[in-house]
Amino acid sequence: MQITRLDLDGTGSPEGLVTKILKAEPGLAPPVPIEALAAALDIIEIRELEAEGFEGSLLMDAHRSRGVILVNKLARAGRRRFTIGHELGHFLIPMHRPVKNDAFLCSRDDMRLWSAAEQNAYERMEVEANKFAALMLMPPPLLRPYLSRYGDPNIATVLRIHKDFEVSKDAAARAYTLYHGEPITMIVVHEGKVLRSYRALKAPRLSVEQGGLVPRSCIYWRTRGLTAISQLEEASSDQWLISEWGKRPPALYEQVLHQQEGYALLMLWPEFEEEDDEFDPDADRTAKQRLSDRLARSWHGRY
């Protein structure tokens, strides 16, 4: 690698850093070699972390000239790479300072923080380190053209990102909602309850909160035991979405992948009516036709 920290001088935001890294290393392709990148940027060692309950740690010398990253030794490949990216983010963002002693020590909850209260400096640092890790492992200039190859929303593409970019399924699902372009929501379900969700910018708001039970009408309950990705099916939007007064709820489609240990990944994909019905070629389609069209579109992208 050609890059050195001089290439990053004067940059302090996750977006700015990733932009400069991509400029200095224009040949980067997925999976981004995060360990080699860390080494080029003065991380002299990556070793195992034994502290229970923590995913990662960063040690630095007094002048921040070199760093050592420690990673939970039980972490799987995707999470391990995210943790290295997260700690590298702390190292490269000059404003980041350890709150205790002279080391960053980050928990799994820290690595799931995507928003922080303005006055909470600790959380803001964790959010920035997460943004850096996600952007670095799945840089939008690489992810967008990749996604355009696979068309309409489908959990199959989340699994592809997981494999090709070597990130966890969770990280892949979040990036997918942000960069796909359709107003989708990805929900991580555990034992029938909503564990967390990732919404695209224009996705409708859910009426089911974190910790709430997945609606009884959901495909999730009908497909337990299925190990493959389910078909896309029409969902009951009034059970999932907050109804907006005076507006008809959108048609909603759902797809699920049951995973191990009671986890599942669920995708919601709303179809908003065209603003101008007069020129809507789909206006005369029945609900059944709409579903079959959507199925055809969604499965087209699989192979």
Ligand SMILES: [Zn+2]
């Ligand atoms: Zn951290």
